[in-house]
Amino acid sequence: MENKLETPFLQIDSTHLPPGVVTKHVKACEVEYNIWRTIDPDETDAAIGKYSSVVLSHPEGQVLCYTPPKSVSSETFMGRYPEICGGDLFANDAIEGTLISLFWDERLDKWEIATKGAIGGNYWFYRTKYPGIHENMAQSTFRDMFLDALGSMEVVNDDMDDLPKLRPRSLVPNERICYNFVLQHPENHIVFDIEMPALYLVSVYSICENEIRIVPREEYVEWVQTSLWKDVIHFPREYAITDWLSVDKHNYLMGLMVTHKNGDRTCIENPQYLTRRELRGNHPNLQYHFLDLIQKGMNHTFLVEFPRYAELFYYFYILYENFITGLHNLYVSYYVKKSNILIPKPYFCIIHHLHHTVYVPSLATTKVIMKRTEFEKYVQTLSPKQLMYLLNYRE
DSSP: OOOOOOSOSEEOOTTOOOTTEEEEEEEETTEEEEEEEESSOOTTOHHHHTOSOEEEEETTOOEEEEOOOOOBOHHHHHHHOOSOOTTOEEEEEOOOSEEEEEEEETTTTEEEEEOSSOBSOOOOSSOOOBTTBSTTSOOOOHHHHHHHHTTTOTTOOTTOTTOOOOSOOOSSTTOEEEEEEEEEOTTSOSSSOOOSOEEEEEEEEEEETTEEEEOOHHHHHHHHHTSTTTTTEEOOOEEOOSOGGGOOGGGSSSEEEEEETTSOEEEEEOHHHHHHHHHHOOOSOHHHHHHHHHHHTOHHHHHHHOGGGHHHHHHHHHHHHHHHHHHHHHHIIIIISOOOOOOOHHHHHHHHHHIIIIIHHHTTSSOOOOOHHHHHHHHTTSOHHHHHHHHTOOO
16 A cells, blocks of 8 residues: 655654643553643643643553644634645544544553553443432443444454454554544433444554654555444544635534645534533532532523523422521521430531621521521522532441
């Protein structure tokens, strides 16, 4: 096969950490890695933006995995490339999901996966199990979800040591290939409802002697179509764009991803998607998000957009209402009925506070009857973080 790889996209010197890049040392599967990442890079510095996530072996310092550069704003991107010509730019659907990188680690003699900041994918982001509800629901890790998406390839086992080859035999000595997928899974819901696990291959990089090259899309598409992966891997739909004025961001479900052949990219997002994503929130604990929405008076709006959470939100609502009722009952027992009861300290602090800031001062003017509404008003002033502690407090 003809070698179509571009000139080196990036040369990594493992002995020198570039300015603006931080490193994290991790251990997984009895081997060690360093993960280089930029933290909030300056969009005007294209060089630093290339270090979105780079995985190096430790202590060898060999680049094993590379993810696409952090996308820049459409304004910055259009400023760099005001003209669309010569096939330098290509556009495709932006795919919602979680970026998963697949790479070969010769120290383990097997494939491994990585997310932006971790090796192995043995964790999750969105919590799906809560005490009292959905306790029997599986809490799948990203690794579990990745394997689910590979499910039609029956040869795959949990160690991924029998994954079929995705590309023809390399003609380049010591070459490594890193594949970047966007993973979609029903248990990793963001905005869109996903019915079946899916993997979208969005970029491929060739790594040789710590030189990173971009594998052209047409080349890795050909690899997939002639491999056992052809029924598993999906590709984002491509679009032809002739000028920036012709791009209507409303025509794309999530948005349009535009990539320059040098790796620079931008996502022109659909405003309706952005509105729904903001409403969905990005907190991994839905109970926290529920409490935040209650304070903003947006629970109903949320459930109109995401009715799948109706049962869970009703459960959170009952906990919330019972908590307020419980505080009021404790107040009545302690301050009205003078019962000698043992009250957990966090709850006693609240009823003591309300007694001395609401009830006692009112005796000098018009006595306030300490009804449940007084406790409801107070609870509404608490932050979601404070409420999470109180609602889930166990002695």
